[in-house]
Amino acid sequence: MTEPVTERWAVGKKPGRYYLRFPLNERIQHLWLMISVFLLIATGMPVYFHTVPTAELVVRWIGGNPVRETLHRIGAILLLSLAFYHIFYIVLTYRGRERFKALLPTSKDFRDFWHMLKYYLGLSQTKPLFGRFSYIEKFEYWAVFWGIAVMGITGLTLWFPTVAMLFLPKWATDVARVIHSYEALLAFLSIILWHFYNVHLNPSVFPMSTAWIDGLISEEHMREEHPLEYAQVKDREEEWVWVLPPTVARPEVAAAPVLAEIRVVSAVASAWGGSLVGAAVLVPILPVLALCLWFINPEESGWVLALRLASFLVLPSSAIGAAISVALCLQGRSAGQSVFTTFTGLLGFYLSTLSLWVTFAAGFYVLHWFFPSMKIATGVMSVLLLVSLLLGLVGGIWAAGRGKIKSQRLFHRPEDTEPKATRQPLSTEMTRPENTPHRQEYEEDRYEKS
Amino acid sequence: MRADKPMALTVAKLPTNPTGLQGVGRIDFERLTGISVNTAVAAGRFLAVGLVVLILQSVGAAETEKCLFCHSSKSPKRIIFKELTLDPSIYFASVHGKKIACTDCHVGVGLTLEEHKEAKRQVDCARCHGEAPSVVPPQARNRYDSIHQIPREAGTVQVPTCKGCHGTHDIEPLSSPFSRVHKTNIRATCGKCHGNPDSPVAKKAPQTSIDYDRSIHGRRENRPGVWTATCTDCHLAHHPRAKDSTAPIEKTELPSICGKCHKSIANQYRRSIHGRALKAGMKDAPVCTDCHGEHTIRPPTEPESTVHPLHVVATCIHCHENRLILRRYGLPSARLSTYRKTYHGIANQFGDVRAAECASCHGAHDILPSTDPRSPIHPKNRPKTCGKCHQGATENFAKGTIHVAPSARSDVVVYWVSVFYRVLIACLVGAFVLMIVLDLPRRLQTAIRQRGEMHG
Numbered sequence: 001m002t003e004p005v006t007e008r009w010a011v012g013k014k015p016g017r018y019y020l021r022f023p024l025n026e027r028i029q030h031l032w033l034m035i036s037v038f039l040l041i042a043t044g045m046p047v048y049f050h051t052v053p054t055a056e057l058v059v060r061w062i063g064g065n066p067v068r069e070t071l072h073r074i075g076a077i078l079l080l081s082l083a084f085y086h087i088f089y090i091v092l093t094y095r096g097r098e099r100f101k102a103l104l105p106t107s108k109d110f111r112d113f114w115h116m117l118k119y120y121l122g123l124s125q126t127k128p129l130f131g132r133f134s135y136i137e138k139f140e141y142w143a144v145f146w147g148i149a150v151m152g153i154t155g156l157t158l159w160f161p162t163v164a165m166l167f168l169p170k171w172a173t174d175v176a177r178v179i180h181s182y183e184a185l186l187a188f189l190s191i192i193l194w195h196f197y198n199v200h201l202n203p204s205v206f207p208m209s210t211a212w213i214d215g216l217i218s219e220e221h222m223r224e225e226h227p228l229e230y231a232q233v234k235d236r237e238e239e240w241v242w243v244l245p246p247t248v249a250r251p252e253v254a255a256a257p258v259l260a261e262i263r264v265v266s267a268v269a270s271a272w273g274g275s276l277v278g279a280a281v282l283v284p285i286l287p288v289l290a291l292c293l294w295f296i297n298p299e300e301s302g303w304v305l306a307l308r309l310a311s312f313l314v315l316p317s318s319a320i321g322a323a324i325s326v327a328l329c330l331q332g333r334s335a336g337q338s339v340f341t342t343f344t345g346l347l348g349f350y351l352s353t354l355s356l357w358v359t360f361a362a363g364f365y366v367l368h369w370f371f372p373s374m375k376i377a378t379g380v381m382s383v384l385l386l387v388s389l390l391l392g393l394v395g396g397i398w399a400a401g402r403g404k405i406k407s408q409r410l411f412h413r414p415e416d417t418e419p420k421a422t423r424q425p426l427s428t429e430m431t432r433p434e435n436t437p438h439r440q441e442y443e444e445d446r447y448e449k450s
Numbered sequence: 451m452r453a454d455k456p457m458a459l460t461v462a463k464l465p466t467n468p469t470g471l472q473g474v475g476r477i478d479f480e481r482l483t484g485i486s487v488n489t490a491v492a493a494g495r496f497l498a499v500g501l502v503v504l505i506l507q508s509v510g511a512a513e514t515e516k517c518l519f520c521h522s523s524k525s526p527k528r529i530i531f532k533e534l535t536l537d538p539s540i541y542f543a544s545v546h547g548k549k550i551a552c553t554d555c556h557v558g559v560g561l562t563l564e565e566h567k568e569a570k571r572q573v574d575c576a577r578c579h580g581e582a583p584s585v586v587p588p589q590a591r592n593r594y595d596s597i598h599q600i601p602r603e604a605g606t607v608q609v610p611t612c613k614g615c616h617g618t619h620d621i622e623p624l625s626s627p628f629s630r631v632h633k634t635n636i637r638a639t640c641g642k643c644h645g646n647p648d649s650p651v652a653k654k655a656p657q658t659s660i661d662y663d664r665s666i667h668g669r670r671e672n673r674p675g676v677w678t679a680t681c682t683d684c685h686l687a688h689h690p691r692a693k694d695s696t697a698p699i700e701k702t703e704l705p706s707i708c709g710k711c712h713k714s715i716a717n718q719y720r721r722s723i724h725g726r727a728l729k730a731g732m733k734d735a736p737v738c739t740d741c742h743g744e745h746t747i748r749p750p751t752e753p754e755s756t757v758h759p760l761h762v763v764a765t766c767i768h769c770h771e772n773r774l775i776l777r778r779y780g781l782p783s784a785r786l787s788t789y790r791k792t793y794h795g796i797a798n799q800f801g802d803v804r805a806a807e808c809a810s811c812h813g814a815h816d817i818l819p820s821t822d823p824r825s826p827i828h829p830k831n832r833p834k835t836c837g838k839c840h841q842g843a844t845e846n847f848a849k850g851t852i853h854v855a856p857s858a859r860s861d862v863v864v865y866w867v868s869v870f871y872r873v874l875i876a877c878l879v880g881a882f883v884l885m886i887v888l889d890l891p892r893r894l895q896t897a898i899r900q901r902g903e904m905h906g
Contacts (some may be wrong), residue, residue, distance in 0.1 A: 169850055
């Protein structure tokens with residue numbers, strides 16, 4: 001039991017102790033799944049929504065239906081190869097077997113779910129204590145497991161109809177096609193609503209949980225979300241990673257000269273930067289916007305409407321971005337910090353507004369199946385829009401706060417954290433922790449305390 | 451007719467004032483002599499013509515020679531009769547030149563000016579070329595009762611008569627490539643009105659001859675030796691108009707008209723359900739032009755064609771989604787919407803020409819109902835039909851419906867599976883939204899508390 005303590009200096013990561021939740025192998029599996037599912041959704045949705053003019057637009061854009069078919073099949077091969085790889089992983093490796101056992105549903109999950117409902121409704125003051133995987137994560141895993149099996153079998157039937165119909169009557173392939181399309185929609189809605197809520201929009205992780213990139217979750221997060229597992233692993237140092245403050249981990253980076261001494265230059269730069277990010281932030285929200293408009297009005301081209309709406313938004317958004325950025329700069333932040341904070345704030349605003357709006361839109365879309373003649377009154381729509389905007393405002397302010405904290409590390413200036421007098425020479429007492437226990441030394445170095 | 455055609459021999463109208471002396475010395479002349487100019491010229495011509503005819507008759511000249519003495523453009527007298535002259539060589543080279551004298555057409559030419567004018571109107575081709583037996587061979591005898599006659603009877607004179615298409619003194623035999631009604635020249639002859647934007651018919655069908663030039667019949671670029679259908683091949687030059695309509699061609703006759711060249715296809719069509727329906731008197735049944743277009747006919751390989759894989763669906767549903775027609779003949783409905791829900795329909799909509807469209811399975815000219823054992827969609831023939839694209843298709847391809855809306859009665863499994871999924875998706879989406887709505891306030895609470903701790 002040697003203890004090679006890993007030391008890192010991660011950009012934008014709070015110094016502290018992190019648990020390695022997903023090793024590289026599992027992160028690659030997630031990336032593999034993500035790429036193939038995105039590819040499959042992008043090339044499959046136009047077929048489901050073929051009545052929408054946007055669908056034809058998308059298909060023409062990617063080079064016609066034969067290209068779309070080929071890309072979809074490439075996605076299918078990627079997904080199926082991942083499925084086989086994953087089966088080998090959970091059968092052949094020790095870690096895989098352990099994880100698989102931990103993912104099997106138990107009676108505790110149902111009790112936890114019930115407990116959680118009580119907690120939500122205020123009937124219980126405590127949250128249920130989760131182990132390695134909560135019932136939410138188990139549900140997501142088994143949904144993907146089931147989804148890949150169903151989509152794989154029905155998809156192969158559609159890919160090779162002649163082979164399938166050596167054994168099956170034609171109506172069975174019709175059933176396969178119906179299942180394939182509805183299961184795809186179910187997977188798509190699950191990802192958009194449920195998975196994205198859990199890993200993006202959830203206030204604990206907003207704007208994104210970085211665990212899928214570096215595999216790390218903080219000690220606080222472990223204590224909060226996986227207390228049972230935390231109790232087991234908190235002393236196994238080899239499974240933990242230390243993120244050190246930049247002054248300790250990379251003195252040469254922290255000591256780099258700071259350019260933004262002149263406030264005017266800084267203000268002009270932040271005005272330009274703010275207006276640019278104000279416009280640029282519309283690009284990532286464009287697909288979400290198009291999706292909303294798709295759901296609300298399947299007759300019209302959502303993509304075109306979204307582009308038109310964005311072109312109306314681009315100037316106001318840019319102006320607001322510049323204003324916020326300059327205001328932050330005049331409060332004493334560097335240009336980089338204010339522009340970054342503006343960006344996260346605006347992104348938070350748009351994403352929070354649209355996330356509620358996409359939920360409403362998807363709800364209406366599903367309602368239309370059962371009440372095809374249903375019309376939504378303009379009044380109802382305006383109220384929903386207002387509610388979405390309100391949530392957007394809250395989300396925006398909150399995201400700007402997060403952005404401020406992140407930007408302090410991204411665009412770190414020593415004078416932000418240290419008094420001018422002690423800035424030079426660089427404190428020589430701050431060195432790497434030589435040996436365990438690191439914890440106390442780390443607490444002393446924690447530069448937020450200054 | 452217009453004067454700008456290369457071979458046209460202009461016989462212009464007589465001017466209202468034959469002297470052509472308006473304003474120039476006219477008043478002086480009349481004041482001096484007390485005789486009107488018209489009278490003087492008429493008297494002069496009368497004397498001159500009378501004199502010449504008398505002389506010619508006395509020397510025993512032929513009829514035509516007598517006319518040409520004044521009416522030849524080569525004659526020294528031509529200056530007086532400028533508008534009424536013609537090059538005798540052109541007339542003698544024409545189909546009539548050898549045997550027909552001027553007076554055979556210009557019947558009853560008298561010596562007075564009025565009688566002379568009258569002679570022009572007396573020209574009536576039907577004297578020889580009518581239905582009654584005459585000197586001309588039977589194939590050159592016709593009853594001229596085409597669509598062109600209708601406005602003519604109504605008093606409009608701009609429609610072509612015989613000379614409008616055939617010309618006057620320069621008529622060539624039909625076999626001559628210089629004839630205006632030779633196969634190669636018909637398009638230009640008809641195009642004088644039907645491709646001319648100034649013509650009154652341009653309003654009704656402005657594109658007709660332009661469309662024709664672009665069609666497979668009009669282009670003929672790849673087949674220099676083959677003469678494809680021209681205007682008169684379909685519209686039949688002297689054809690009687692349709693009995694109870696003003697259409698140029700009776701709908702029931704179309705298959706035989708196209709079948710003049712497309713023989714085997716016409717026979718296929720006559721055996722098909724559409725051909726049989728037409729024969730049974732159902733006027734809604736489609737004929738060749740309903741699917742292929744008229745002047746715009748193109749091969750199905752061209753994207754502009756109405757029977758190109760990407761357009762044939764729109765062509766078929768023109769009737770098969772027409773509620774009136776569906777109800778009148780008891781045809782199955784929702785052909786388009788159910789086809790568009792199949793993958794074939796979606797790929798076709800996305801512009802994929804490989805995907806099966808109507809004609810791929812149902813056939814084109816030999817369409818038959820699925821109950822007919824000869825039909826390509828009869829269950830027995832389906833493996834073969836599907837096998838055209840899906841090589842190695844088995845009889846399992848026939849065990850199921852193709853484009854029929856699933857309901858609790860047909861396609862039971864598909865119907866109930868889709869109902870199950872709709873309910874499942876609705877429930878799950880509802881559950882997700884509910885969980886998010888419940889979770890969000892608690893998370894926000896925690897986030898705000900942690901933030902307070904961090905700063906406080």
